[in-house]
Amino acid sequence: MPMPDFDAIVIGAGQAGPSLALRLAGAGMKVAVVERKAVGGTCVNTGCTPTKTLVASAYAAHLARRASEYGVAIAGEISVDMKWVKARKDAVVAQSRLGLTAALMETANCTLYRDHARFISSREVAVGDERLRAEQIFINVGGRASTPAMPGLDKVDHLTNSTMMDLNFLPRHLVIIGGSYIGLEFAQMYRRFGSEVTIVEMKPRLIPREDEDISSAVQEIVERDGITIRLNAECISLVRNGGDVAAIVDCQDGASEVVGSHLLLAVGRRPNTDDLALDLAGVECDERGHIVVDDQLRTNVPGIWALGDCNGKGGFTHTAYNDYEIVAANLLDGDQRRVSDRITAYALYIDPPLGRAGMTAAEARRSGRRVLAGQRPMTRVARAVEKGETQGFMRVLVDGDTKEILGASILGPGGDEAIHSVLDMMYAKVPYTVLQRAIHIHPTVSELIPTILGELQPLR
Ligand SMILES: Cc1cc2nc3c(=O)[nH]c(=O)nc-3n(C[C@H](O)[C@H](O)[C@H](O)COP(=O)(O)OP(=O)(O)OC[C@H]3O[C@@H](n4cnc5c(N)ncnc54)[C@H](O)[C@@H]3O)c2cc1C
Numbered sequence: 001m002p003m004p005d006f007d008a009i010v011i012g013a014g015q016a017g018p019s020l021a022l023r024l025a026g027a028g029m030k031v032a033v034v035e036r037k038a039v040g041g042t043c044v045n046t047g048c049t050p051t052k053t054l055v056a057s058a059y060a061a062h063l064a065r066r067a068s069e070y071g072v073a074i075a076g077e078i079s080v081d082m083k084w085v086k087a088r089k090d091a092v093v094a095q096s097r098l099g100l101t102a103a104l105m106e107t108a109n110c111t112l113y114r115d116h117a118r119f120i121s122s123r124e125v126a127v128g129d130e131r132l133r134a135e136q137i138f139i140n141v142g143g144r145a146s147t148p149a150m151p152g153l154d155k156v157d158h159l160t161n162s163t164m165m166d167l168n169f170l171p172r173h174l175v176i177i178g179g180s181y182i183g184l185e186f187a188q189m190y191r192r193f194g195s196e197v198t199i200v201e202m203k204p205r206l207i208p209r210e211d212e213d214i215s216s217a218v219q220e221i222v223e224r225d226g227i228t229i230r231l232n233a234e235c236i237s238l239v240r241n242g243g244d245v246a247a248i249v250d251c252q253d254g255a256s257e258v259v260g261s262h263l264l265l266a267v268g269r270r271p272n273t274d275d276l277a278l279d280l281a282g283v284e285c286d287e288r289g290h291i292v293v294d295d296q297l298r299t300n301v302p303g304i305w306a307l308g309d310c311n312g313k314g315g316f317t318h319t320a321y322n323d324y325e326i327v328a329a330n331l332l333d334g335d336q337r338r339v340s341d342r343i344t345a346y347a348l349y350i351d352p353p354l355g356r357a358g359m360t361a362a363e364a365r366r367s368g369r370r371v372l373a374g375q376r377p378m379t380r381v382a383r384a385v386e387k388g389e390t391q392g393f394m395r396v397l398v399d400g401d402t403k404e405i406l407g408a409s410i411l412g413p414g415g416d417e418a419i420h421s422v423l424d425m426m427y428a429k430v431p432y433t434v435l436q437r438a439i440h441i442h443p444t445v446s447e448l449i450p451t452i453l454g455e456l457q458p459l460r
Helices: 017-026 041-045 048-065 082-106 181-193 212-224 317-332 361-366 382-387 415-428 432-436 448-453
Strands: 005-011 031-034 110-113 117-119 124-127 130-139 143-145 173-177 196-200 228-230 237-241 244-250 256-260 262-265 269-271 304-306 345-348 354-358 371-377 393-399 405-411
Touching (some): 017 082, 031 124, 041 082, 048 181, 082 110, 173 244, 181 196, 181 212, 181 345, 212 228, 244 262, 354 415, 361 405, 393 448, 415 448, 432 448
Parallel strands (some): 005 031, 031 110, 173 196
Antiparallel strands (some): 117 124, 124 130, 143 269, 244 256
């Protein structure tokens, strides 16, 4: 079989690969993109897009149940048609996947291969029966749900974020192992669809990466929805219980168990680097399987780059996309953009959502700076009161000496959007006083950001 020669091979059509391939092809390079499953990767098919579409259905159900609080009468009980919910989600996902697939297939100089890619050497990749060769190879293989070594896991059925996407029925009782971002989003949406939901978390609090008061506020929010939470479940084992599954959650006191009809594992992600034959290319990974890259996403092998979740430097769609921007800027624009230029930012899409930028309060304290904080509960934010959504709070942290904005957390209605006014100021590297003097629109959650910056106190 002759070896097709390309200028570049992109392995994985996730959130960095397709954009990079289209950019390289547009620059006149002959590009191969190899995707073994669904174009768009995790985000489009089993991550951001479907979950946020499902969250929207869950919000509609929640609001319908609360309708009478707003003076709106809905006759009869609110029920959720899970087949419809899934069909709506599938349609949104398909639109995104098909659009991206078409772009790759219709672009001149770009060839899409639908198979698993594996390195043969630092310049060659096996794809099914074919061998592709290129001087530049870009790895964008993403990750998948990790399955921890939990006693009994091999004896029970379990769901992951991927298999959850096939559900078109309501689990009677969904037990979710893992009380972090992915687990919480599924927990709240399924509770609002009508399932009984229990979250089992090994740590003493939910989303342990966040500040303690954020964890507590998030716990209050999901508990108010009727979700049961079991914390400190340090040693979890699983057993079948008739047609149900039981999670034994307390090793010390014996048989404390949570029995549910379905089990979802949401205990983290692992990179898809174990089946790429990276050793044949000489590409180095760290102990967690992430490909080691420098500040411009070059691996240790000249001519090979790694972008997105597989390099362990981001974990989000926007960071994967930013990886594409960094590589393209360096290779095509003579612009030496770097990973270290980016500021941590992300959201947790429960309702109300949490928007985050920069340091947590704990990180700010550890930084040794003189940290000032402005904070306000949503009960004192007019827009939240008007909407009848007053759970949560907002906080902005600044350096009392340099006036630099260090970070912010906005847990409340529109928190995922409002955070950007703080984030953009952080990118602009302006003193917090610029934001403090900005006039924001009334009534919005964002209008209180300048206000709290005028009420700064030493961070306790
Ligand atoms: C439930 C869930 C919700 C999420 N929600 C959000 C959110 O709201 N916002 C956010 O920013 N992030 C979210 N994320 C994270 C986000 O999905 C990922 O960070 C993002 O998809 C990473 O993009 P990527 O390009 O690195 O990898 P991926 O999107 O995982 O794409 C990698 C692609 O490579 C392919 N591939 C792997 N190995 C090979 C191989 N050997 N040969 C050929 N192809 C291969 C895979 O099939 C896949 O299509 C969520 C994740 C999950 C699981």
